[in-house]
Structure formats: structure tokens, C-alpha cells
Amino acid sequence: MTTITDVAERAGVSPKTVSRVLNDHDSVSAKTRDRVRAAMQDLGYQPSAVARSLRSQGSGSVGVLMGDPSGGYHTRVHHALLLACVETGRHLSVDLSEGPVPGWQDRVRAFVRDGGIREMILLPPECDFGPMKELMRELDVRCVLIAPTTPDPYFPAIGMDDRAAAREVVEHLFSLGHTRIGHIAGHPDHAASTHRRNGFFEAYAARGLPRPSPELIVQGEFTFKTGIDAAKALLDIDEPPTAIFASNDDMAAATCMEVQRRGLRIPDDVSVVGFDDAPIAGVIWPALTTIRQPFEQMALRAMQAFAAWNANEGAGKTNTPFLAQHSLVVRESTGPARSGSPPRRKT
Amino acid sequence: MTTITDVAERAGVSPKTVSRVLNDHDSVSAKTRDRVRAAMQDLGYQPSAVARSLRSQGSGSVGVLMGDPSGGYHTRVHHALLLACVETGRHLSVDLSEGPVPGWQDRVRAFVRDGGIREMILLPPECDFGPMKELMRELDVRCVLIAPTTPDPYFPAIGMDDRAAAREVVEHLFSLGHTRIGHIAGHPDHAASTHRRNGFFEAYAARGLPRPSPELIVQGEFTFKTGIDAAKALLDIDEPPTAIFASNDDMAAATCMEVQRRGLRIPDDVSVVGFDDAPIAGVIWPALTTIRQPFEQMALRAMQAFAAWNANEGAGKTNTPFLAQHSLVVRESTGPARSGSPPRRKT
DNA sequence: GCCACGTCTGTGATCGTTGTCATTGGTCCC
DNA sequence: GGGACCAATGACAACGATCACAGACGTGGC
Incomplete structure (x- = not known):
């Protein structure tokens, strides 16, 4: 293993000077710097992170x-x-x-x-x-x-704009002609769930539409299992929604499963949107329209x-x-709204 | 930050002796050892991993x-x-x-x-x-x-006995009365796929049964998408299997989806087994019978x-x-074989 | 010509730990 | 009682880098 001393010897300078070159320190003449750089190159020198940690915490x-x-x-x-x-x-x-x-x-x-x-x-x-x-x-x-x-x-904190993203999802569904949209909310302990739900409402408000009726908002917990239950609840109401926006992809995938289990087709009968662009989103059939988390x-x-x-x-x-x-990834699970509610075929 | 020297001073010994105690070295008298230990305790001393790395690579x-x-x-x-x-x-x-x-x-x-x-x-x-x-x-x-x-x-290598596990899966299905079993093989580049397929065959041989017909073995690639296609192929053959053993859980989940999409029930009409005990296995409905990788x-x-x-x-x-x-985790996706092939309801 | 000053570079100590070797003090045996 | 021997411990250097400080050198002002 080549050390800073080896480099120093080869360049004909002291280790300290090499150290200065390494750390881009002030006051090293251009000539020396180049000579040191060349020596490092020749020897394939790489500073030892361990020694560095010891000295400089x-x-x-x-x-x-x-x-x-x-x-x-x-x-x-x-x-x-x-x-x-x-x-x-x-x-x-x-x-x-x-x-x-x-x-x-x-x-x-x-x-x-x-x-x-x-x-x-x-x-x-x-x-x-x-x-x-x-x-x-x-x-x-x-x-x-x-x-x-x-x-x-x-x-400092880094995040994404869950509310804006949710709004975009709903806008996308509006633009496809959907007006009756169900929402599966996420785990109530996660702030993201609240933001996404609020974005859902905001999209309605932005279009001057009345707030969707409470039966269209179902509580989930981000898991596949709760997604199934939530999807059942939404599909069982009297006038089922033509589109379902789940708060994450697992629940959206679960929704797809439940929808198809009832013999309904996606997106012809029901459109489904997820959130996250998790691996499962691109992999199930049909591939999920979703929000890509950045x-x-x-x-x-x-x-x-x-x-x-x-x-x-x-x-x-x-x-x-x-x-x-973030970005909205449109795949195959969303399409134009069918006229009227999807057929109900209970299981 | 307390160092080895601090401990040494407090115990009234040299740093080297403390080092000896730390590394359980030979020839430190019990009395000294205890004194050093006590000093370390008092000062809440923890050796610096960085310094240690530097010295001892x-x-x-x-x-x-x-x-x-x-x-x-x-x-x-x-x-x-x-x-x-x-x-x-x-x-x-x-x-x-x-x-x-x-x-x-x-x-x-x-x-x-x-x-x-x-x-x-x-x-x-x-x-x-x-x-x-x-x-x-x-x-x-x-x-x-x-x-x-x-x-x-x-x-050295560490692995699991894929072949034996696959055999156990098939034995489990045999014991439920299944005789016509489909297999979705994994990606051909993975050795595990081969082992699992071989285990599948071995189980038949062990019972003295004839090797299952080739149409019951379908190639997948461990992905959800290929699982769907494989499941379709298996359910479309003239006399569909009453049980399907997929080479991993993603493909098993896909199989469940396809089976249910056709209006068939799991496990009443078709039993499904996966492999891996991936998170999805416990979370979909019905929960997958699968092999838990250790x-x-x-x-x-x-x-x-x-x-x-x-x-x-x-x-x-x-x-x-x-x-x-490994272990076989029996959940809800496997049950007694129905008499005769499952009904065919194409989509 | 001398001193002060700025630029560039080297010396030596240091981070916290461990390996080498030397030292201490005691025991044993002849 | 003296040397051989062993167990227990310490002094010192080393690992590879950085930092504070000092030194060398050239330059300019008086």
C-alpha cells in the first residue's frame, strides 16, 4: 500500500506538501502541485480514509x-x-x-x-x-x-409535495371524464396520507366542484390487505366510482386485484391510480398509473x-x-370514464 | 471522548495493559484486569474503532x-x-x-x-x-x-436446499389430493430455478408417479408479468391443473390474480404455492402458502x-x-383438491 | 546593505490504538 | 546466594494522515 510518504519521496517534497495538494490547500506553487499530482498518478496513490478519520474525526x-x-x-x-x-x-x-x-x-x-x-x-x-x-x-x-x-x-428537510401530486392525479382523472372518484386514504399516522387526501379535495375545489361525498373516501393503512377491504367498500356502494385513487401502489394493486376478481375490466370499467411508483406498479397487469416519487x-x-x-x-x-x-406516470390503468357507473357484480 | 490513556491513568497502569485487557490477551493478573475493567466502566470508555483500524488494518x-x-x-x-x-x-x-x-x-x-x-x-x-x-x-x-x-x-458458500424445498411443496400438494400440478419455472439464468424444477420432478419420482406432462411446466422469469402469462398458459390447457406451484412469490401472486380474474376461487378451485415468503405472500388475499427462505x-x-x-x-x-x-409455511392458498379439473371460464 | 514581509515548504507533534522489545520482580533449583 | 526462568507490566515506535509552527527564500523599502 502506497502512503503519503512514498508520494512525497517520489515528488521530492515533504508529506505535508502532499497533504496540502490533496486538500486543495492554499499556497502550493503550481510547479510543485503538478509534480505531486504526477507522483500520485504514477504510484496509483489513494489516501487512507481510516488514517484521515483518526486525525480529523x-x-x-x-x-x-x-x-x-x-x-x-x-x-x-x-x-x-x-x-x-x-x-x-x-x-x-x-x-x-x-x-x-x-x-x-x-x-x-x-x-x-x-x-x-x-x-x-x-x-x-x-x-x-x-x-x-x-x-x-x-x-x-x-x-x-x-x-x-x-x-x-x-x-434541513427534504420531501415532496404530496398535496400537489394528489391534485395532479385527480386532474388527470377529471381530464379523462371521471367525476365520481373514490379515494383510499393511507395510514392515518403518516402525514403524507393527510396531504394526499387534502390534495384530492383541493382538486375538486379548484374546479369549483362540490366536495365528494364521504362514502367515496375510505380509510386504508398502506397495506395490500387494507387495500382489498377499501376497494370492496368502494365497489359496494350504491353508485360505485368510475375511478379509484389509492394513496400508495400496494393498495392500488390490491384494488386492481379486487376489481378484476369481480370481473370488471381496467381501465374500461374502472380506472385505478396509485402513488409511489413502487416496483409493483410497473409489473402488475395492467401497469399502474401512479406518481413517481423523486x-x-x-x-x-x-x-x-x-x-x-x-x-x-x-x-x-x-x-x-x-x-x-415528482411526476405523474401514466400507464395502462387509467382511461376514459365509461358512461354511468360500472356494472356491479358482487362476489 | 475518553481514550485508552484516560483509562490507564485511572487504573494506574500503562495504556498497553489496558489494550491487553481489551483484547483478552494473555498474562494480565486478575487483580489488574478487574481494576482496568472498573476504570473502563467508570469512564464509560469505548475503544475507537477508527484508531484500531488504522493500527491493525x-x-x-x-x-x-x-x-x-x-x-x-x-x-x-x-x-x-x-x-x-x-x-x-x-x-x-x-x-x-x-x-x-x-x-x-x-x-x-x-x-x-x-x-x-x-x-x-x-x-x-x-x-x-x-x-x-x-x-x-x-x-x-x-x-x-x-x-x-x-x-x-x-x-465458503451458504445457501438453501431449493430442491428439497420444492419437493416438500409438491408433497404438501400430494397430501391434499392434488395429482395434476402445474409448475411455473423461474428465470433460466438462476440456478435456483433449475433446482426447484428438479425438486418438482423428484417428488413425482419419489412416489413412483410418472413424470408430469410437459404442458404442465411453463417457463417464467420470476416477474409478476411473466407470472400472469404463465398462469394463463396453465389455465388454458385442456385439462387445467388443480394446483400451481410457482417458483417465486411474485409469480404466485400473479397467478392468484389471474385465477381470480377468471372467477375461480382459491383454494377451492385451484391451489397456489409460491416460494420465498416475500412480503407480498402474507399480504395478498388469500395469503400464500410458500417456502420461507431462512x-x-x-x-x-x-x-x-x-x-x-x-x-x-x-x-x-x-x-x-x-x-x-427452510420451512413450508402453509397459509390459505392451498386446500384439498377438487374432484375433476377446475371449471374453465375464459376471458 | 539590512531588515521586514510575504510566499512557499519542512519539522515535529498528534489522533487512539497495538506490536516489539525491554524491564521488573519474584520463584525455583542447584 | 546466584543464575535461569517465568509472569506481569511498561516504554517506545508505529499505523497514515493532518495541524501548528518554524524556517527558507526571494522581494522591496529605507
Whole structure:
């Protein structure tokens, strides 16, 4: 393994000068700099991150606490973070977060200490867990919150505009001639559920239409199972909707299943829209129209927030979260509204 | 931050002695050991992993290369690895593997160097990628291969007995009275597909039954979409099977969807079995009977392999892979065979 | 010609831990 | 009683980088 000393010898300078070149420090003459660069090139030198961490506290790798990965959400954020880390030359350290079990603080402390973590991504639900954020401040770890329920005075937040996205979904359905639209709301504990439901209502208001009747709004919990139940409820009402907007893709997929189980066709009889663009969305039949969550952009933005933080201490944070740009992905599960309610064929 | 020197002063010994206590080294008198332990306790001392890595090359954290996470497989292994790491007091470092793109070697090198990685988990498909394994040997990184297609002479492998599991599935269906069983095979590039198909045949042979007719074996590719097509093919043959065994849960879920779309009931008309116990299995309706992959056990075993390796140099490897214990999870998608073929109701 | 000053570079200590070797003090045996 | 030997411990350097400070050199002003 070639060290900074090897490079120094080869370039005929002191290790310190090499270090200066490495860190783009002031006052190294152009000639020396080039000579050092050439030496590094020749030897294929790469600085040791470990030694660097020891001296300057902090390894330059980003931490993430991953909880239950059963919903696709975490997985996708994780993947986006990996991509962003590659792009910005960092590394990702992952630890398990099992919620506030006894001793969680020690585990997090060890994670931060051992990994040399000075930058951390907090996902839901950790990003809304007060004691966690306190601990992070105590450890002097910089955090970026992904999709928190409430903004934080100390840490910047990154999210998406759930309300606007939901509005777009409904607009899309309006434009296809749908007027009777059902909505399957998400888990009531998630702020996103509320935002999406509000966006649903806002779209009606924006067109000057009356607020849809309560029977068209059914509570779900983001799971496939609750999606089935919600879809049943919507299809069983007297005048069933011609389109159903589920608050996430799992529930939308469940809706498709229930709709087809009744012998109805998508999108001819009922249009279905999801939210998230989860893997399942592109893979079921028919492929789901849905909102693509801008995970890549969010992850990249998080890295930028860290970089900005480093550039000018503490200037990275604003109280208004950064909203990444979503997009409506129109696939095969939405189509023109049929005239009249879909046929009812109970099972 | 309390250092080893602080502890040494407090205990009235030299840092080196504290180090000896830390590493359970020989020849420290019981009295001194206790005194040092007490001092560590009092000061809440935790050794610095970074300094340790610098001195002794290698951070004690385990690396994983994650590729495309769209199949649930990687996510679940990842989670299991996290759990196993918690249990064995390690940390997990993750990096993206994008296949053999230009420069992949440098990235892996950087990952290993910066993370102080001396132990690595290789998942499919990396675990069968020769150049990757060569690079690992060159970097002197110890690997454990998860579910490789072919064993490796240098690195131990951990997997599950796909063939036996498939046999158990078919036995289960036999015991419910099914004799005409369809099989949806997995992606032909995956060794697991072959093993599962062979297990399917073996179960017939074990009962002395004739090999099922070729029309009952349909090729899929592990995706939902191919599952739909395969299910269609099976349900469209003249005498449709009363049970369908899909090579993974996504295809099984797709099968359920197609079956129900045709107005047939599960398990009354058709039984469906999957493989993997993916999240979707417990969540769709009816819940899938499936094989639970023993991810937790595999991950734990991987850590044990590393530990054994450290204990006695090079003794950890055997050429026969360790097969973790799977289990058949019987849920609601399988039931007694109906007499005669299920009704055909085409769409 | 001398001193002050700015630019560039090197020396030595430092981060927290562990390996090498030397030291201490005691026990055993002849 | 003296040397051989062992167990227990400490002094010191090292891992690879960075930081504070000091030094070298050239330049300009008086």
C-alpha cells in the first residue's frame, strides 16, 4: 500500500506538501502541485480514509438508520442514497433501527463513533423522533430529514409535495371524464396520507366542484390487505366510482386485484391510480398509473445539503423543506370514464 | 471522548495493559484486569474503532455489494445481515454494484480500502462473477457467498436446499389430493430455478408417479408479468391443473390474480404455492402458502463463518455449501383438491 | 546593505490504538 | 546466594494522515 510518504519521496517534497495538494490547500506553487499530482498518478496513490478519520474525526461516510424494510419505501430510498453516494464520492453506512428499544441510544452512539459518522440521513419514522434528533445534536452529527411530518428547527428537510401530486392525479382523472372518484386514504399516522387526501379535495375545489361525498373516501393503512377491504367498500356502494385513487401502489394493486376478481375490466370499467411508483406498479397487469416519487433527486439533494453545510457552517438549514419534483406516470390503468357507473357484480 | 490513556491513568497502569485487557490477551493478573475493567466502566470508555483500524488494518465491519434491489431478495438479505451484524457486534457497509461497468474494480478497491473491509458478503449475481472473486483474493478480503450457482474453491458458500424445498411443496400438494400440478419455472439464468424444477420432478419420482406432462411446466422469469402469462398458459390447457406451484412469490401472486380474474376461487378451485415468503405472500388475499427462505439463519451463519475464519486461519472453508433450514409455511392458498379439473371460464 | 514581509515548504507533534522489545520482580533449583 | 526462568507490566515506535509552527527564500523599502 502506497502512503503519503512514498508520494512525497517520489515528488521530492515533504508529506505535508502532499497533504496540502490533496486538500486543495492554499499556497502550493503550481510547479510543485503538478509534480505531486504526477507522483500520485504514477504510484496509483489513494489516501487512507481510516488514517484521515483518526486525525480529523469523521470518515466522510454518511449514516442511515434503516427500520423495517417491508414496505418498499426504505429500500428505494436506500438505493437512491447509494446512487447519490457513488455520485458524490461518499460511502454509506447502514445500521438497524428497531425503534425505541432499551439501549437504542448506545447502539446509535456506537454506530456514529465506529463509523466516524458526521452526517446522517433520517427517514420516517426516525426523522420525527425527538430523542433521536436530540442525540444527533449532542453527538454533533449533521442530519438531513427525509419526508418528516413536521419540520425541525435544526435540521434541513427534504420531501415532496404530496398535496400537489394528489391534485395532479385527480386532474388527470377529471381530464379523462371521471367525476365520481373514490379515494383510499393511507395510514392515518403518516402525514403524507393527510396531504394526499387534502390534495384530492383541493382538486375538486379548484374546479369549483362540490366536495365528494364521504362514502367515496375510505380509510386504508398502506397495506395490500387494507387495500382489498377499501376497494370492496368502494365497489359496494350504491353508485360505485368510475375511478379509484389509492394513496400508495400496494393498495392500488390490491384494488386492481379486487376489481378484476369481480370481473370488471381496467381501465374500461374502472380506472385505478396509485402513488409511489413502487416496483409493483410497473409489473402488475395492467401497469399502474401512479406518481413517481423523486427519490434520486431527494438523495442527491441530501448530499448537496451536507456539502453546503460544510462550505459555510450552519447555513444549510432552512425551515421550509426542499420539495423534490415528482411526476405523474401514466400507464395502462387509467382511461376514459365509461358512461354511468360500472356494472356491479358482487362476489 | 475518553481514550485508552484516560483509562490507564485511572487504573494506574500503562495504556498497553489496558489494550491487553481489551483484547483478552494473555498474562494480565486478575487483580489488574478487574481494576482496568472498573476504570473502563467508570469512564464509560469505548475503544475507537477508527484508531484500531488504522493500527491493525481492517475495521471489523462487513461489506456488502448491493445490486438492483427491485426484486425483494436483496432487501431481505440486507435486513437479515443487519440483524446478524447487530447480534455479533459488527457494522455493515454497503456499496452499489452496478455490474461490470468500466471502473468497477477501482470502486470496489476504494470501498474496501476506505471502509477497512476485510470481510465481504457476495450475493447473486456477484457471487458467481469470477473477476470479482479474484479481486477479493487479491485484496485479501474474506468472502462468504450467498446462494452461488457454483461453489468456489476459496470461499465458503451458504445457501438453501431449493430442491428439497420444492419437493416438500409438491408433497404438501400430494397430501391434499392434488395429482395434476402445474409448475411455473423461474428465470433460466438462476440456478435456483433449475433446482426447484428438479425438486418438482423428484417428488413425482419419489412416489413412483410418472413424470408430469410437459404442458404442465411453463417457463417464467420470476416477474409478476411473466407470472400472469404463465398462469394463463396453465389455465388454458385442456385439462387445467388443480394446483400451481410457482417458483417465486411474485409469480404466485400473479397467478392468484389471474385465477381470480377468471372467477375461480382459491383454494377451492385451484391451489397456489409460491416460494420465498416475500412480503407480498402474507399480504395478498388469500395469503400464500410458500417456502420461507431462512435469511436470518443464513446471515448469522455467514458471520459465524467469518468468526471461524479468524479463529483458525483458513479453516472456515469447505467445498460443500452450508444449507440453511427452510420451512413450508402453509397459509390459505392451498386446500384439498377438487374432484375433476377446475371449471374453465375464459376471458 | 539590512531588515521586514510575504510566499512557499519542512519539522515535529498528534489522533487512539497495538506490536516489539525491554524491564521488573519474584520463584525455583542447584 | 546466584543464575535461569517465568509472569506481569511498561516504554517506545508505529499505523497514515493532518495541524501548528518554524524556517527558507526571494522581494522591496529605507
